[in-house]
Amino acid sequence: MGRSPCCDKSSVKRGPWSQEEDAILRSFVERFGNAGNWIALPHKAGLKRCGKSCRLRWLNYLRPAIRHGGFTDEEDNLILSLYGEMGSKWSVIASKLPGRTDNDVKNYWNTKLKKRYLSTTREVTTPPSPAAGDDSIAAVDSPSQASSQPSPPPPPAIVNLDAPILDSTGDDNAELLHKSEQLYAELMGLIEQQSMITAAAPSTRDAATTSWSPPGTSPTASSSCDGSSMQMQWPVDVHESTVPLSSESSNSSSSSSASSLWFFDAFGGGSFQDLLGAASFDDVMLSQEMLYY
DNA sequence: AAGACAATCAACCGCCAGTAT
DNA sequence: TATACTGGCGGTTGATTGTCT
Secondary structure (H helix, E strand, O other): OOOOOOOOOOOOOOOOOOHHHHHHHHHHHHHHOOOOOOOOHHHHHOOOOOHHHHHHHHHHHHOOOOOOOOOOHHHHHHHHHHHHHHOOOHHHHHHOOOOOOHHHHHHHHHHHHHHHHHHHHHHHOOOOOOOOOHHHOOOOOOHHHHOOOOOOOOOOOOOOOOOOOOOOOOHHHHHHHHHHHHHHHHHHHHHHHHHHHHHOOOOOOHHHHHHOOOOOOOOOOEOOOOOOOOEOOOOOOOHHHOOOOOHHHHHHOOOOOHHHHHHHHOOOOOOHHHHHOOOOHHHHHHHHHHOOO
């Protein structure tokens, strides 16, 4: 009995990401983190991608402050040094290099530094350890050594959600982002208005609606945009009082992360992409009205 | 100019550990 | 306690791009 696949490979898109997909994912994650979990994110965002693929795309490419290529001599030396100490612990090595991902470091190692490392170790003639797997080039893969220099990973990048999302990838992407930003701002304004109105009315929504305010202006959100740690702290009990979910979402996501997903349910079970693709502002209004159906 | 080969890197695969149920 | 689920990681693949002949 093998483990079940994380997603239905026949129904998810694979291969290179399009600019549109990038824009949707970036906009979504910057606002909502992973929306509870990465596996559920593609559905909520309206992406036909595997959750793991979304996570990887965010962490390795879309995350703010990522740097690609152009490794400096200092970085080269640090990688070489750390590899000599701990072997192919790419995530640990990458954590010492701000803006670098483990995938980048790993690729850089395999294409460039490995040769350099091999040549230098051959000159020295005393390989650190013959037991290490990769290349048989002696990576000392010792946990004790690795932990002998405890160094906390750099803090996740903090993104100012009020600041415009900078985009350098192209006009289409920027346009899509701009569109999402506009829709988002409009929706947030509407929700805030509704919250003020309904706060006075007795309902099960009271506790939540009176305590919540939009991300960027307030919520009890610690948004690091790291993706792995970023979690919006949505108020509890909100979800239970919102509109009935679509059959699909109500079947799948009802309990565990419900409170963090109420926002999406407010779209009548639709996805983030559905919202972005709304034909007009009236569509957003309609979705908002469904919240209080 | 065109084909062969090499280099690069984004993306996927499968396993493992931690956590939730 | 057992099982299922998810995130994270390292290894690998394959498409694309660049260089050489």
